[in-house]
Amino acid sequence: MKNKILSFLSILILIFVFTTFYKGLEKSNIYEPQNSLKKIPEFSMMTFFESKEIYSKDIFRDNDFYLINIWASWCVPCRDEHQFLVSLSKNNRLEIIGINYKDNYKNAERFLIELGNPYSKILVDKDGTKAIEWGAIGVPETFLVYENKILKKIIGPLNSELAEEIERIVNEKI
Amino acid sequence: MIYSTLGYYSLIFGLVISLPLFFFSTKNFKNQYPLDFKIIIFSFIQLILVIISFLGLILSFVYSDFSNETVFNNSHTTKPLFYKITGTWGNHEGSLLLWLLVLTLFIFIFLIKSEGLLKKYRILTLLFQQIIIIGFFVFLIKSSNPFNYLIPAPKEGLGLNPILQDPALAIHPPILYLGYVGSSIIFSSVLAATTLNYISNTWATHIKKWVLLSWVFLTLGILLGSIWAYYELGWGGFWFWDPVENVSLMPWLALTTLLHCILVLEKRYQLKSWVIILSISTFALSMCGTFLVRSGILNSIHTFANDPERGLYILTFLFILILISLLIFFIFHKEDKHKFNSFFLFSKETAIVINNWFMMYFLAVVLIGTVYPIFLEVISSENISVGPPFYNKLIIPFLIPFLIFMAIGPQLRWIKTRLEKKLNLILLFVISLLVSFFIIRNLDINFLINTVLIGSALYLFFITIRDFILKKNINISQNIAHFGFSLFILSILFNNFFSSEVITNLKVGEKFNNDRYEIFFKDLKKFEKKNYVSFVGKFSIKENNKESNMEPELRIYNQPNIITSEADIKTSFLSDKFITINTVNNKEYFNVRYQVKPFMIWIWLSVLLISLGGVISLFKKYYEK
Amino acid sequence: MKKFSLFIIILLSLNINSSQADEIELQNKITKNLRCLICQGQSVFDSDSDFANSLKIVVRNKIDEGFTENEINDFLIQKYGEWILYDPKFNKNTYLLWLLPLLIFLLGGAIIFKKLIKINK
Numbered sequence: 001m002k003n004k005i006l007s008f009l010s011i012l013i014l015i016f017v018f019t020t021f022y023k024g025l026e027k028s029n030i031y032e033p034q035n036s037l038k039k040i041p042e043f044s045m046m047t048f049f050e051s052k053e054i055y056s057k058d059i060f061r062d063n064d065f066y067l068i069n070i071w072a073s074w075c076v077p078c079r080d081e082h083q084f085l086v087s088l089s090k091n092n093r094l095e096i097i098g099i100n101y102k103d104n105y106k107n108a109e110r111f112l113i114e115l116g117n118p119y120s121k122i123l124v125d126k127d128g129t130k131a132i133e134w135g136a137i138g139v140p141e142t143f144l145v146y147e148n149k150i151l152k153k154i155i156g157p158l159n160s161e162l163a164e165e166i167e168r169i170v171n172e173k174i
Numbered sequence: 175m176i177y178s179t180l181g182y183y184s185l186i187f188g189l190v191i192s193l194p195l196f197f198f199s200t201k202n203f204k205n206q207y208p209l210d211f212k213i214i215i216f217s218f219i220q221l222i223l224v225i226i227s228f229l230g231l232i233l234s235f236v237y238s239d240f241s242n243e244t245v246f247n248n249s250h251t252t253k254p255l256f257y258k259i260t261g262t263w264g265n266h267e268g269s270l271l272l273w274l275l276v277l278t279l280f281i282f283i284f285l286i287k288s289e290g291l292l293k294k295y296r297i298l299t300l301l302f303q304q305i306i307i308i309g310f311f312v313f314l315i316k317s318s319n320p321f322n323y324l325i326p327a328p329k330e331g332l333g334l335n336p337i338l339q340d341p342a343l344a345i346h347p348p349i350l351y352l353g354y355v356g357s358s359i360i361f362s363s364v365l366a367a368t369t370l371n372y373i374s375n376t377w378a379t380h381i382k383k384w385v386l387l388s389w390v391f392l393t394l395g396i397l398l399g400s401i402w403a404y405y406e407l408g409w410g411g412f413w414f415w416d417p418v419e420n421v422s423l424m425p426w427l428a429l430t431t432l433l434h435c436i437l438v439l440e441k442r443y444q445l446k447s448w449v450i451i452l453s454i455s456t457f458a459l460s461m462c463g464t465f466l467v468r469s470g471i472l473n474s475i476h477t478f479a480n481d482p483e484r485g486l487y488i489l490t491f492l493f494i495l496i497l498i499s500l501l502i503f504f505i506f507h508k509e510d511k512h513k514f515n516s517f518f519l520f521s522k523e524t525a526i527v528i529n530n531w532f533m534m535y536f537l538a539v540v541l542i543g544t545v546y547p548i549f550l551e552v553i554s555s556e557n558i559s560v561g562p563p564f565y566n567k568l569i570i571p572f573l574i575p576f577l578i579f580m581a582i583g584p585q586l587r588w589i590k591t592r593l594e595k596k597l598n599l600i601l602l603f604v605i606s607l608l609v610s611f612f613i614i615r616n617l618d619i620n621f622l623i624n625t626v627l628i629g630s631a632l633y634l635f636f637i638t639i640r641d642f643i644l645k646k647n648i649n650i651s652q653n654i655a656h657f658g659f660s661l662f663i664l665s666i667l668f669n670n671f672f673s674s675e676v677i678t679n680l681k682v683g684e685k686f687n688n689d690r691y692e693i694f695f696k697d698l699k700k701f702e703k704k705n706y707v708s709f710v711g712k713f714s715i716k717e718n719n720k721e722s723n724m725e726p727e728l729r730i731y732n733q734p735n736i737i738t739s740e741a742d743i744k745t746s747f748l749s750d751k752f753i754t755i756n757t758v759n760n761k762e763y764f765n766v767r768y769q770v771k772p773f774m775i776w777i778w779l780s781v782l783l784i785s786l787g788g789v790i791s792l793f794k795k796y797y798e799k
Numbered sequence: 800m801k802k803f804s805l806f807i808i809i810l811l812s813l814n815i816n817s818s819q820a821d822e823i824e825l826q827n828k829i830t831k832n833l834r835c836l837i838c839q840g841q842s843v844f845d846s847d848s849d850f851a852n853s854l855k856i857v858v859r860n861k862i863d864e865g866f867t868e869n870e871i872n873d874f875l876i877q878k879y880g881e882w883i884l885y886d887p888k889f890n891k892n893t894y895l896l897w898l899l900p901l902l903i904f905l906l907g908g909a910i911i912f913k914k915l916i917k918i919n920k
Contacts, residue, residue, distance in 0.1 A: 007504040014500070018493050023552045024471050025485045102849060128853025129860065135878040137836045137850050409845040416840040527911055535904040546896045556892055559834050561842070561885025568900055756847040765847050 040148050041133040048100055048108070048122035059121065065094045065170045066145040069119070070131055072101040073111035075139040081157035082115045088163055089118035094170050098122040101131055101139045144169065175327075178242045181230025182321035185271075188223035188278075189311040191216055192304055199304075203297045213300065214285050220307075221278040228275050231320050232262045241327035244268060244320045250333035252705040252732065260344035261334045266468060266484070267320035269347055273464075274310045276348075276355040277303070284359055284384075291380060298366035299359075305498075306358055309491045317484050336706070336731040336738050342402040350395030350422060354460040356388025357425060360432075361457035364450050365499055369506050373450070378440035381453075383792060385436055389429045390788040396422050397781045405741050410675075410752045410769045412777065415562045420544040421463035424537060428456040431533040433788075434526045441588055442523055447509060448530070454499045459541075461492045471548060525583030532576045539568045570627065577630035577663065578603075580656055581637040584649065602640070606632035617671055628667055634660035651794060655787025662780035665773040672749075672772040679763045686766070692716040693768055706731040711755045711764065726755045726766075750774035822862050829858050829868055832885050833875065842885060 044055045060066060069085060071078040089096050098119035100108050125131055134143065137155065144152040144166055151169065154162055195216045202210040231244070235258045240246045248265045249258055262268045281303040288296050314320070337343075363381055367373045399422065404412040413419060432452040438445045465471075469485025543560045550556055582599065610629035614621060638657035645653070676693065678686045686693040697712040709728040714721055727740040737757070744751040749772040756765040830844040835851045843851040843858075854875075861871045875883050887893045 003504060007500065010500055011497070014493065014496060018489070020549050020552050021465075021471065021489055022486070024548045025469060025482045025489065102853075127856050128849060129857045132853055132857050132878065137879075407841075409841070411845065414840050418840075524915070531904075531907045531911055534907055535900060538903040539900040542896060542899050546893075550892060550896075554892065557880055557882040558887050558892065558896075559882050559885050560887055560896065561832070561834065563832060563886035564896075567886075568897075572904075767847075 045123040067096045068143040070099045070141045072103045072139050073107040077157035078140045084158040084163040085118040086116045095120045177230040177233040178321045181227040184223040184226040191220040199297050221282045224278045235262050243322035246331045249331040257339045263347050267318045295372050299363045302362035302365050346398040353388045353392025357457045357460045360453045364453035386792045390785050392426050393785040415565045417544050420540050425459040427537040522586045522588045574630045577634050581634040631663040651787045651791035655784045658780045658783030665776035668773045674770050676768045681763045724753045726753045
């Protein structure tokens with residue numbers, strides 16, 4: 001009797017472990033930080049060109065879409081995604097704000113002259129601490145913001161599908 | 175091209191050989207004759223075919239045959255010959271072929287070495303092992319074929335990850351696999367013995383050799399992995415409680431437990447069911463390790479294959495094996511009424527049971543810590559990390575009684591004893607605590623627990639030394655292993671307490687000063703090597719007016735394009751000096767990390783001592799007392 | 800009274816001297832417990848990646864602002880989820896993680912104890 005219960009139990013555990021591992025296999029093992037950060041953080045940062053201090057509450061207005069893009073001139077994928085930012089900047093419902101990450105002014109300026117400047121504002125993050133306020137783990141990283149909420153978070157470079165998706169989300173709300 | 179073809183077809187033929195093996199085995203199993211020589215011949219042919227297949231892959235690597243997909247993905251013409259060869263098993267397909275090679279090798283050795291044992295037992299073990307072998311054959315041929323063609327053949331390969339281009343890591347997988355696969359023999363053998371109701375003292379004596387063999391290899395394999403991590407990953411740690419490491423530690427813990435309780439079976443004919451369960455779980459844990467590492471279900475340093483289909487195959491295979499073994503256990507195993515129920519409180523048996531109890535607890539901690547995040551993610555899609563603090567909190571307090579039992583246990587005799595020289599033992603314990611007290615007193619750490627912890631480790635240390643003197647050669651292997659373990663714990667603890675570290679950013683010509691060290695970045699030299707460019711920093715470090723020169727290195731590999739930081743380590747008997755440099759983004763500065771780590775070498779030596787105990791025991795004719 | 804206040808002043812000045820070192824120690828303690836999210840199995844303390852270096856600065860700043868270890872951890876959990884902590888918190892998600900090994904230990908002990916008593920009878 002005791003043996004039967006034991007064998008039944010162990011087979012039950014076995015099945016449970018199997019299904020869990022099986023389910024675990026289906027999930028991707030690439031970690032993406034959870035969207036625990038729904039609201040945008042409050043911060044004050046220096047602007048890139050004027051070197052003026054600016055507060056987050058002065059940047060974001062309700063009823064407008066913002067695309068926050070963390071970039072650096074030394075980051076190769078940023079170069080690749082830049083064309084999508086430039087084309088997205090033509091949408092006048094969307095304001096693109098750059099956060100220049102651990103960069104030096106000259107290189108960043110050259111980067112913008114070479115590839116175009118899609119940003120309506122550029123903020124400077126000299127030591128990478130502001131990116132952490134946003135919950136970012138590296139460059140490039142992009143956030144779609146609407147009414148002080150983060151609608152979408154993209155880790156890594158934009159591509160044409162992602163750019164289209166952003167375009168669609170913005171246009172739907174009109 | 176020719177080598178790949180050769181390798182592929184010998185793999186297929188190797189699988190086909192399983193047919194006559196099955197045929198003759200079942201025929202021989204039923205009849206009255208002694209073991210059919212054909213069985214041994216065929217199992218030898220299978221081994222040879224797998225060896226040819228493996229050689230085929232090695233030669234494809236040596237000649238950089240990029241028409242072979244595995245070679246293309248993992249090699250490069252500019253790679254040194256040594257790493258071309260070791261690259262053979264540095265990838266998913268090759269490592270599985272290595273598994274298969276060891277599987278066939280071990281069953282062949284088993285057949286030769288088990289002469290004189292029950293014929294049916296030998297055949298049944300072979301059959302169970304064949305099930306595992308066939309599983310690996312099919313897996314290799316179907317979903318991880320190392321001999322896939324690429325047409326047209328690329329001119330150049332993708333290269334091997336530079337951090338894997340290292341002598342210690344090159345031999346780490348084969349040694350580790352010898353341990354893992356050794357446990358497969360234990361698994362097949364225990365299933366066969368259970369089915370035939372053959373679990374006995376004789377069986378225990380015979381299987382103990384295999385347990386010891388796998389245990390020694392597993393210990394050395396883990397040691398090599400740790401040494402590699404220490405000097406290659408560049409921050410001076412040697413054990414990170416990373417899932418991939420845990421996965422090799424778990425079978426080790428199970429095997430160590432088995433090693434102890436098989437003695438009870440051998441001497442006292444007890445704990446039969448427990449031995450069976452442990453043997454099964456040792457192999458299940460080894461396979462589980464392969465599954466977790468290869469399937470990419472874990473996010474870790476060296477998960478190679480991220481193909482869910484492969485993971486699914488190993489998973490299904492593993493669970494079929496466990497299911498079979500559970501069925502065999504529940505159907506065939508009968509707990510016989512003990513003829514001599516003498517299990518006394520103060521006896522070696524009890525001490526070993528207590529050892530098993532603690533080992534199982536440590537195993538449970540590691541197992542739960544490793545798989546819990548996977549379960550949680552599946553069930554509630556929450557991500558958590560389980561890191562060193564978790565393991566430290568749950569393991570360290572339990573080490574204290576464990577160490578004390580480890581010291582006292584060997585003082586007991588089989589069946590029944592009064593503890594001899596009680597006073598002596600207690601006196602030694604008090605001395606250990608006092609010594610520990612004086613060591614800890616001046617340190618800024620948690621006083622009570624560390625005093626007791628070091629005290630108990632010292633206790634084991636003193637007792638084993640005393641036994642070397644008093645008992646001379648009696649139980650020498652066990653005494654060496656236990657002595658090694660006490661040394662191991664002590665070195666780790668002292669290493670933790672007395673390490674010091676300087677982290678700073680410097681550029682060439684700059685100096686860093688604090689009250690203990692002066693670090694001077696003298697120069698930076700550039701060298702062009704065969705498959706990388708190297709930047710060597712020249713540092714001079716002053717401590718207590720003693721100056722030493724150190725040269726950490728940064729390597730920029732060409733294929734694939736990866737920067738690695740090579741630590742410069744100066745090892746001495748008392749402490750290691752460890753220095754690494756890293757680039758700081760867009761600046762001429764380098765991040766310099768200088769560490770002084772006491773007793774580092776003793777950690778490695780103590781593990782060697784532990785395995786030396788196993789080796790001596792392996793070559794000993796019989797177990798004393 | 801005068802002696803007492805002198806004593807306090809000495810104590811305070813000692814504190815100021817050691818507070819610098821304490822802060823660094825606290826920073827190390829916190830960063831050793833943080834996973835470097837872009838590395839493989841390394842803590843923030845051990846890593847020299849951009850992310851880890853920035854995170855070290857953030858932790859440093861928070862300590863200067865007077866945050867405690869727990870508050871800093873909570874702040875980072877809010878940004879990155881519990882994945883970032885190497886030392887899992889004891890909450891409804893992790894009851895089993897922390898307690899199951901201990902339960903197994905107790906269960907094992909109970910079984911052994913039972914057997915020993917049974918045999919010795």
